[in-house]
Amino acid sequence: MPGLRHPSVLRAMTRAVADVSAARSALQVLGPRPDHELVDSSRAIVAATDAEAGGSRRVPEGDLEACRAVVRLEETHDAYEALLQEAEGRLEAVYRSAMEGKDLEEPDGRDESAAAAAGDDAAVQEEVIAVLRQAEEGKPVESVRLVDRQLRHLPEAFGRIQGLRVLDVSRNQLEVIPDAIGGLDHLEELRLASNALISLPDSIGLLLNLRILNVGSNRLRSLPDSISKCRSLIELDASYNGLAYLPTNIGYELVNLRKLWVHMNKLRSLPSSICEMRSLYLLDAHFNELCGLPSAIGKLSSLEILNLSSNFSDLKDLPASFGDLLNLRELDLSNNQIHALPDNFGRLDKLEKLNLEQNPLSMPPMEIVNKGVDAVKEYMLQRWLDILLEEERKSIAAAESPQAPTTPSAWLARSVSWVSDVSGSLVGYLSGENKTEKDAYLDQQY
Template identity: 40%
Template sequence: MMYEQQQRFQQPMMDVKKTNTERTCKGIEEERLEIVDLSGMSLESLPNPSLNLATICKLDLSNNNLQNIPESLTARLLNMVVLDVHSNQLRYLPNSIGCLSKLKVLNVSGNLIEYLPKTIENCRSLEEVNANFNKLIQLPESIGLELLNLKKLSVNSNKLMFLPRSTSQLTALKVLDARLNCLRSLPEDLENLINLETLNVSQNFQYLECVPYSVGLLLSLVELDVSYNKIKALPDSIGCLKKLQKLCVEGNPLTSPPPDVVEQGLHAVKEYLCHKMNSGHRSPTKKKSWVGRLVKYGTFNGHTRTGPREEREAFILPDYRPIDGLASPRYMGMFSPRRLFSARNYFTN
């Protein structure tokens, strides 16, 4: 974002002579807008402004000692495009941040924030959010349903255990950085992130044990970093990522692909996973279809195909009873349409 001139206010009352008030922010035409820089001034509170807050398009309050931002001040920053408050002592953001309908860039990194206000969903022009190095426990649940213009979401070095399910609806997202958290899992339907180019969920250490199959459906993905987690198997679908140029998997107890394949590099890993998928093996992270296996092993008529012992015994009813013998009130519920076509697997090993 280009600005013609930047003005730094040195006086505590913001009473500095303006050198040029005819400034235009990108996307806002014919407005008299100001760039206000109060960074690195050891401020513990904000001075009373002497200018109309509606004329500010960029406000830099970074590298101070601010513990809060007044609700009344934020509510009047109606033309704000960039708000930078990184490296302060903020424990929360004002709810009135939802009034910033033109806000595109928000940097709150290096603070003490545990929650982002739900009202941030009203900042529908947001393209970049940097909340690194805070104490975030969770993100607003519906954040992905509202911030449809968001292109970069950085929440690394926090205490997040989960990402909201709605994260998978951020269709404009290009960069998702959630490393150094406490993530237990990732949303299942990530394939909706059609523009995602960089996904970093590394260094969740003992918490993250698997990667969803949908990661292999991120067709725009260029970089994937899942290093230093507890992942034992990569989904076979990763072998389909044609644009993938960088894959980091070190620091995991991987068995699929095996270490000797990983050592050969990205091409070998993709080839191994692709071959595994094409050979009929299913990724351990993808749900298996039990209906097909019932037919394969002839379970419905009480007979099995010949094959290895472990295969012959799979999905067979006790005592090899034909289905006719199960047509009693006791067993009829087993074969109701609701049970047969539900996600719950009645026949398990």
């Protein structure tokens, strides 16, 4: 790097590297971040107890102290992660200076650069002022698109543009969105992608008509809980950020959401409420740190496209309810540590595309996987049928025993019924009526 010959660059890089190392070491000592839902419940318990100060205490002292410890750990993580983010930002700036061969304290050319920047800012401001003037004059303004304008500031006055339905300020340099944005009662589409946003205002929850929200490629570490109030949302893109969790109640409120992109973040888990998104058609959570899925994931009855690839060493298992995703058409589980698919995986009859590459799979065997999606479905369906038949055999044997109960279990009744339903289709499937050649999808990148 040519810029390392400048003493100021070298000093700044040394300090930034030391600060990054110190912050990461502190986070490592702290251990894993507590689960977000646990943090929320702990905060609620502590707040309720503090509000009842002087009255009868409902929570045992030991449990209360445990809740306080969870909250303290979360706050400590927040503090050190803020330090880490600030240090990494400084290191990135120093690295750019080093690559460009510039001295951080270089005076030459600064006035010229500042003048050029001032000229650009003036042009942008004129464009912004023109939009606001048009609105003030009572002229209809339904769409504002200020994309790639090097915009650093969004005026509060934008929140008073009545009738605005589309606001696109993508690819700018915005660090803050004003609270006044909550005043855009008619806003349906808000695009804030590729800026430098660290947070979103709580007032975003006032956008009750918002249908599309894109906050991808920013520096967000969390989404405000109020985003759950945007019940008209059908598309939410929060990819390419630093999200460690999603709002606890997001699934209970965003029941109309059709597409959710949260890939390229730092998510360790998905909230259990996400299973209530009955309208969800697409879920992309690849390249995170997911340790698993909510146990009730099978309740996503409308889900057709699911990408969980590249969670690497963290994702090892799929819940038993996975086989209830009966409308699933495309599934990417590549680059994980999954050893076995759920026994009822064969129920995914509509599955057309399947990527299982780079997993230590033993069930189904790799020779089956290499034959394609139809072979995998056939193998897993036969396995599930065998399991149900074995359970039926054991139940019949137990029923004939004098010590056995006289009625079969409800689960067995359902299993036998399901066996009857699938037997006919399975016979045809295994006889070759519905077989296809090796799935071409596995020969190309997902």
